[in-house]
Amino acid sequence: MTWTEPEVWYANLSAFHAAASAWITDTTGRILLVKPTYRDHWTFPGGYVEEGEYPHQACVREVREELGINVMVGTLLVVDWAPPAGQRPRSLISFTLDCGSLADLSEVNLARQELEDIAFFTAEEAEQHLPSNVSPRVRAALAARHQKTPIYLAAGSPPGDG
Numbered sequence: 249m250t251w252t253e254p255e256v257w258y259a260n261l262s263a264f265h266a267a268a269s270a271w272i273t274d275t276t277g278r279i280l281l282v283k284p285t286y287r288d289h290w291t292f293p294g295g296y297v298e299e300g301e302y303p304h305q306a307c308v309r310e311v312r313e314e315l316g317i318n319v320m321v322g323t324l325l326v327v328d329w330a331p332p333a334g335q336r337p338r339s340l341i342s343f344t345l346d347c348g349s350l351a352d353l354s355e356v357n358l359a360r361q362e363l364e365d366i367a368f369f370t371a372e373e374a375e376q377h378l379p380s381n382v383s384p385r386v387r388a389a390l391a392a393r394h395q396k397t398p399i400y401l402a403a404g405s406p407p408g409d410g
Contacts, residue, residue, distance in 0.1 A: 264339040268307035269294035270347040271325055271389050278368035279386065280350065281377055282314060285364045290377035292344065292385075303343040311347065315366070316357030322346035325392040326385050328401040333381075344389050380404075 269292035272280040281290040295310040297303050304321040311319045326344035333340075350356075358366055371390060375383040384404040392399045400407065 262339070264341055265336065266297040266303060266306075266341050266343070267295060268297055268303040268310065268343045268345060269385075270307050270311050270319055270321075271344050271393070272311075272319065272347045273349050274368045275349055275351055278370055279374040280366065280368055281374055282358075282363045283365040283367075285360075285362060289379050290374075291382065292378075304345060307343070307345045307347065314359050314363055316359070317350075317355050319347040322348060323392075323396070324398045325389040326399050326401060328385060328388075328404060330381065330403050342385075344385055346389075346393060 270280075271292065274280070280293065282293050283290050293311050293314050294307055295314075297306040298309075301309070307321055308319060311317060323346050324343060325346050326342075328342045328344070330340045330342070332338055353366060353368075356366060369377060371386050374386050378386070381404050384401060388399040388401055
């Protein structure tokens with residue numbers, strides 16, 4: 249067995265992208281989604297984790313940039329690992345973090361250059377508005393919040409389902 253310099257060993261490890269999303273509900277439990285100007289579908293508020301940033305920090309930053317509000321990040325609800333797809337050459341790990349509830353959208357200041365709409369949806373409606381590879385996070389996040397334990401998904405499914 250040959251010894252490898254640590255920098256060579258680390259340089260040869262696989263790399264992946266990371267994203268952090270905010271799970272925000274209203275007082276009746278409906279789920280907050282945003283409609284980006286650059287996508288055909290709705291999504292959770294959030295975005296990619298930048299270099300030197302923790303996922304919970306990325307979540308707070310993205311929500312502030314997109315919605316103009318500060319959120320408190322609570323517990324991790326869902327981790328979803330997705331293989332490379334389309335133009336994304338690397339795997340993506342998505343963290344869905346519990347960011348509590350909003351009574352209404354009166355405090356929101358939508359970043360119009362990035363988002364065209366915002367709304368609360370029932371779980372069923374949210375699943376219909378989200379892409380098929382993201383919609384399983386709705387049921388997973390609901391279960392995780394209820395069970396008070398994170399749920400791991402592999403490409404939108406519990407391990408062993410695929």
